[in-house]
Amino acid sequence: MSQHKDIRVLLGNVAIARGILEAGCHVITSYPGTPSSEIMPAAVAFKKEMGLDVYTEWSVNEKVAYDNALAASIAGKRSAVAMKQVGLNVAADSLMSSAYQGVVGGMLIVSCDDPGPHSSQTEQDSRFFAMFAKVPAYDPSTPQEAMAMIKDAYDLSETFQIPVIFRPTIRLSHGKQSVRLSPPDIIERPAKFEKDPGRWAATPRFRLHLHTKLNESLRQIQERFEKDERWNYEVGENSEANLGIITCSTSYTVLTDLLEELNLKDKVNILKIGTPYPLPHKKVVDFIGRHDKVLIIEETDVVIESQIIDKSKVLGRFTGHIPLQGELIPNVIYGILAKFFGEEGVADLEVKADDELAKLVQDLGLPVRRPTLCAGCPERAAFWAIRRALPEAIYTSDIGCYTLGLNLGAVDTVIDMGAGITLASGFYQAYHQDKNDVPIVATMGDSTFYHSGTSSLINAVYNNTRFILVLLDNEITAMTGMQPTPGIGITADGTEGRKIPLEELVKGCGIKWLRNIDPYDVKEMISLLKEAHAYTKSEDGGIAVIIARRGCVIRYPEALEGQEIKVEITDDCDGCRYCIDHFECPALHFDEENERAEIDRKLCVDCGVCINVCAQKAIVPVDEEGQ
Amino acid sequence: MMRMKTQIILAGVGGQGVLFSSRIFSELGLKLGLEVTGAETHGMSQRGGSVVAHIKIGGYQSPIVRGGTADILYSLDENEAYKNLHFLRQGGLCFVNMTDGGRFDKNIRDHLKKKDITFHAFDASGMAIELGSVMAANICLVGFSVGTGLVPFTYDDLKDVLQSISRKPDLERNLKIFDTGVDLGKKQ
Ligand code: SF4
């Protein structure tokens, strides 16, 4: 890296963090979630590298993160809040209101979209949230552009005193590009809250006034976007071409590479939109006016397309030219172009996938590596116990690695953060109404419980529900890349915060039956679950909570030291595959030749949990002495 | 030396250092003063899952390689190689790490031949283990490709990159593994 100090290849999210710091931001908050999770660690790394005094916070959820950043901006500082797209649903309440009240210092809301979806419940388009809340949206195409846009977004945010949505898609967040770095702007902004109850504590009467002002700001912002040539510009300017394409985000980059590859650059003009809301409508109308047909390629939904009033020449999702779901990867855009250019008689693009190869590979019957819990994962042990102890129960669960309890048949529902508990209480009431109390086991991870478990649990206790809640405490937010939780009390930049043990929270929610267990102790956990079930049935019973605590094996490999139980599979194995199909530890393989299970020593962490699984008792601890 | 534009797919499973290889090529691009784009899989933090990285050197805009257009596929795992072959263009290059290259599916090999795709497989992991680190099979594989003389990167440039991005304690070993790969590649 030595000789090119100011040019580095950065991951999109790292470039975004860098851009935020270069723009002189003072406060950054976030809740982890793919594809946004790398922004906060990168911000922490850069602030340390550059010796900046920036406050960085992993908040307990997105709404909390939003409000903390917002307060900084109301006090005149520059703030940023980063989350994944569904996180913005959690923060929506704050977003809607703060759009009216605005900010003083610039505020950037980074909401990373996940078309595909690769790692999300929905493919929702955050730019719709900008329209819904009436705040401007920036839609970068590359990491380098993102960095430049962020500076402009802060300027806009401060000029119009309005929070701004910044929307990268996953391909930008997890894409890499060589980018040019600049030193950070140092902006002195001591916190200074100017009291103004008509604005900061606006009652409905003042809200109408704020809404009127917001509409006026939006009109002016639209004018600024109309004039802007940096984010909204034409490429090509071939006056002969009668076809146009309006595009944005990473779709713009894919399109550019494709037209280059296919040598079709002169057949079509492109209008690239970097600020989809409010849409620079005059610019768009002018562009459409100069062409016979205009195709809109935008990811993920119809934000630009729906803002165009006269659609008579427009092709897009409303006309069936663009898929309504899924990611616009290069071969999908290739297909879109083939149809468009074919219909317009411009080019005849062969859609030639190598079907023969696809078939040959398919015939190999490669093992499909469905995502599964890691070898030695304590959550697998807990799910196994739950499944054994209460096979008839309804299993409500939640979002995290443990969603994969699905594979063990111990997860029936996954809706959104916190629903593990609320669905349990809801199911309880629905069945209880019919005097048919079925066993219900809710599972939730530590980070999810801190995120949105307590309000659900308080509600469930208050309303006399009965079920078992197993808190899977692996002492980290594992799925999104090992972020700390209030349970371990370490903050975003590694400094010490205050620990808030799950036990205290659970008791504070009014729970009277609480037990702790190490889930590796499968037998004990099964009997504990039965005990818990009895409590939910007893006369003065209620909700039983079990905290199944053992650190994530990936994060805390040292936790197993000295406790290893090395296992082997004896000749008693009759090849029933039960352990592989129903326990699914990745370290257990089936040896087709010898028709028996075998252990992959490279993956096995010697947790010994699988000893409990084999009915033939073929999985046994290695007899070290006898060897 | 390097062709203006090169698209590379790096495949493997978690823990094999795919992302390190991706760094090798992005730093190479930077060193040559070329624009670099690329993409990485950042999913669940589990081990053993598929990992794919795309690297595009020399003036590309988008981070992802279109199926059927990649110049080179490096795969650290046999199965991941099959899954990512569709990225290769007619006439592309394929380097696979597997204990016994002869076991690579015959029909697929024939199919690759029809598409003028050059296929090489060898036991990079075995080699790397012998030299002290299974984690460095990726370096061995890249070295091998340079040795064959088929790839558009030079020995010196890659060696420089390895020198600048290897952690100090690994440097000597990495260079040795790289050179061993190169020598093997030359014998092809
Ligand atoms: S080890 Fe036990 S459960 Fe697994 S295949 Fe053999 S007999 Fe079946």
Ligand code: SF4
């Ligand atoms: S001991 Fe058994 S359950 Fe634990 S990692 Fe090894 S094979 Fe998997």
